[in-house]
Amino acid sequence: KNQVEQSPQSLIILEGKNCTLQCNYTVSPFSNLRWYKQDTGRGPVSLTIMTFSENTKSNGRYTATLDADTKQSSLHITASQLSDSASYICVVSGAYGYNKLIFGAGTRLAVHP
């Protein structure tokens, strides 16, 4: 069964600290992996999209890595800010059809001052 699992479910860090969120998937075939940020009460907003040939991709203080062999991805947040408090969702796309996005349940990050 195609699945996307994220860990941890929730995380609390202090402002200015770094953190890493994990995503493991069993989706096959695999086309790309996306990370979204979802603020409370808002829709998801894309952070990165990586294909199977990309190992790392950055978007400001956000850096995503992908290991297509082990089917693992991580999202690293550097020098966290209060505005980083949100849910981070890992989404994996199969090769057959855009409607085949598989969403993880998300990691809820709280950044405290």
Place this chain on the structure above:
Amino acid sequence: DAGITQSPRYKITETGRQVTLMCHQTWSHSYMFWYRQDLGHGLRLIYYSAAADITDKGEVPDGYVVSRSKTENFPLTLESATRSQTSVYFCASSEYAGLNTEAFFGQGTRLTVV
């Protein structure tokens, strides 16, 4: 305003009633999607549309009806609402069906069925 908008933002309805959630996008994107988001679960696809008058079922279509007479609108109707349909509903759109194409989400509609 440009973008993708959903209405209403919040809705409370009674079991058995019909309710329609609206989605409007100003980009003329071909593809539009409806998802539901439940606590502890990832977003699940209800229906999607590749163009006006073309719709198809997603993962959890039962109890829902969609239409797309115009490219910019994609309403979702719950024909007879049930408590299990209490959820947050997100509409999304994308320009192409390309696998790396970006999808843009609306702000969501929180629906409570009592």
